[in-house]
Amino acid sequence: MHIEIAEQDRAFRDEVRAFIGDRLPRDVRDKVRDGSLLTREDVVGWMRTVSGRGWMCPNWPEAAGGPGWTPSQKFIFEEESYLACAPGPVPFGPQMVGPVLLAFGTEEQKARHLPGILSSDVIWCQGYSEPNSGSDLASLGCRAVRDGDHYTVNGRKIWTTNADWADWCFALVRTDSSGKKQDGISVLLIDMSLPGVTVRPIERFSRMSDFNEVIFEDVRVPVSERVHDEGKGWTCAKYLLGHERSGSAGIGLCRQRVDRLEEIDDGRAPDFSRRIAETGAALEDLRWSYLRMVAAKEADDEIGSEASLLKIRGTEIQQDVMELLMEAQGYFAHPFIERALARGWNEPPVGPSEAAGATAFYFDWRKASIYGGSNEIQRNIIAKAVLGL
């Protein structure tokens, strides 16, 4: 056991800092810092800059276009990105579709799709949940019927994050409903510009909207866009779950917000200072749990189900941080001028400039304990797979 940071990691941290400092547009940085709404151009523009440096897909093998980082370098990059208020990437291409294609895709599929993900020229979304299939995802009913060298797809996907920005969708569809429900699921890659694809934004009560409903009506998808064998979609989905566990649980995001809380805190309210400190300590624990369970593993080590705890604690701490930031505004948590969250608002803010965003983020972040497998489902996973209950 040792915890010294290697000399090369220090140098790497400096390199990342310098890169972000040089290249991140100031207006985008300010929006991230103040919790303003980001446009597609803000996010994708930054993704392209990162892609240009070869850093978009840290989890991919070097041969496939990954930067060949150690686990600690990946962590440093993500942490530095958040601390510098860089927008997070649309994760579905680099963190989900890419790894699945690398594991299960044909050479032709890899050649067709990986370059666009690496360059951030193609943005992906993930078609998982349906109106009647949330926690019970395997019950999904979006149907794909084989018709020669095409599938005809009909159904609805819901809570599809970033579908309004996406060029392609990685979708779980039902190709067979005769046997066990997990065995009739396949993965299709669907071009969002095909006839019959409709995207409807779903407004959240936080007044933020990157959720969508995606409707497929007689969409004809070439069989060559099916990943893995027919009926092997659940295998791909489970593989992805393992990859999601290796995510860093929003530690960088929380660190940036806790730093801000410490700046705001003037020491006049000792109870509040104490709660900031408690959250800071919990975040430190999360960071070390992540380093122990994920970052210190070698590339081939399997990340165990116990890493579900990172999703649970990660989202809980994110929610605590958002709540503290809202509470810090006092009465200024009330004013809510929706236009103030968007680009081009030039009037002076009501109260501190971050107040409107703080309230919106508190409300919006309630989604974190619901998405990506609700925290109840994550606890089921630990109960079953780790504790054998």
Place this chain on the structure above:
Amino acid sequence: MDFDFSEDQQLLQESVQRFVRENYSFEQRRQLVATEQGYADAHWRQFAELGWLGIPFPEEHGGLGMSGVETMIVMEAVGSGLVAEPYLPTVVMGGGAVTLAGSDDQKAEILPAVVEGRCKLAFAFAERQARYNLQDVEVCAEGANGGYRLSGMKSVVFGAPTADRFIVSARTAGGSRDAEGITLFLVDRDAPGLSVRGYPTADGLRAGEMTLDNTPARGVLGEVDGGLAAVEEVVDRAIAAVSAEAVGLMGALNDMTLEYLKTREQFGQPIGRFQVLQHRMVDMFIAHEEAKSMAMMAAMRVGEEDADARKKAMSAAKVQIGKSARFVGQQSIQLHGGIGMTDEYAAGHYFKRLTMIDRSFGDNDYHLRRYAAL
């Protein structure tokens, strides 16, 4: 000891509940808060006709001379329907200040107009630097030609955009956080040098920032330099009122969450069959019952003579309301899953109002400190 409503109180409850049923479907409410004003003049006239605008005021000034219990009944219904009319700023706070601190002449001038729905009030007590500290007052008032002129800013004044008159706390003596030296003033909407920047709040209601620039006050309300006690009592009345409102909000949230648990099916059964969700729902039920007890206590003790005892009781109520509201609000969203996050579903809107109640009149840290100090 008796926790039952009298016959008159039951009639009042039926009448406000009927109003909410008939006028405040979630869709109606959504359309209403999206309008410029954010509430309906027709509703306000109805409130006046039904006598609700006069509930806490003395009969000699056109009111019904009722107690905190009747205010609780109205506010619980306000919560259950997310009612958007400025009842709290006008009747509970502004009217409360006039009743507590006003002279007979001032009461005679203002209260009948409020009761008849002709005059809306707003109580401007908060300032940017003050957080929840009621005696941190920097707006200053200087005597001039037998009157006073006010300068400075008041923040997040509930109901400000449509108020006809303001009751403003300002400093007439002492340093910015001294208990002594605070005076309440009556300021007319069209007074020179007064500007109001109105905006919607996160819960869909309306508030505003008030800038006073050498603005003449119409009059002093109560004692010069001794206004803090009235400010505290008005805010305590507001605490009792929002406690009842929160009970109505939580009741509505628990009803819709329970219904969802019984009807939403996953894994081939209603999700309410899962024990972890059953226990969560039970805890939400407990939180609501605890809040009800405290809202009733607050309604019965808000008129208490002994100011310290009243303050301690209101702080205890606010702490419990805050705890219950946070738990019920957050968990109702969690138990609904994705649909709970949407703008077109009611739960999020109830959660937002509950959260803003928690951010008003002192949060839990503030009231735990005040409770401990008394």
